[in-house]
Amino acid sequence: SQKIEQNSEALNIQEGKTATLTCNYTNYSPAYLQWYRQDPGRGPVFLLLIRENEKEKRKERLKVTFDTTLKQSLFHITASQPADSATYLCALAGSGNTGKLIFGQGTTLQVKP
């Protein structure tokens, strides 16, 4: 069955460092992959989308890579700030590309000042 795994443990880093979050998937060939941010008590907020034929995507301090051979995506936040502290969700497009998303369980990032 399709499976998506993100770092289950919280990631604690110092302000200014680069945070790297991992998303691995099995038994699946998604057309694209998305990353969302979720703050406590709030809905997810879209950050970045990367397609299967793209290797890397950047947006300001964010960078996403997508390796369809390894079945892995890495999400980087450079020059991290305490305001980046949140849970980050990886989501894959469901089969048939209907817009349905399959989410990982999320990784909680804590950036310490």
Add this chain to the structure above:
Amino acid sequence: NAGVMQNPRHLVRRRGQEARLRCSPVKGHSHVYWYRQLPEEGLKFMVYLQKENIIDESGMPKERFSAEFPKEGPSILRIQQVVRGDSAAYFCASSLPVGGAESAEAFFGQGTRLTVV
């Protein structure tokens, strides 16, 4: 430019009652999705609707749960005869049409937190 609006934000129901959760998508979005998030778990897809049509309900429990997106008005997720295990955050998302090589980001509402007592 309002985003996805969900109401109520919090809903408390006694076991056996009905819960009705409402979602108004982003203006111009014709695709609505409902997800459920249990404590300490990820979001789980429930149902995908377009106006007056259920496109994919593969994530919906077979009994007690139903969803609609009428021609006019918000999308409704209805849970009949609620049980304690239904307690969760329910999120609605909307998007522009997707398909083929196209893809679209999903805009999420703030969720409805259902507590069954």
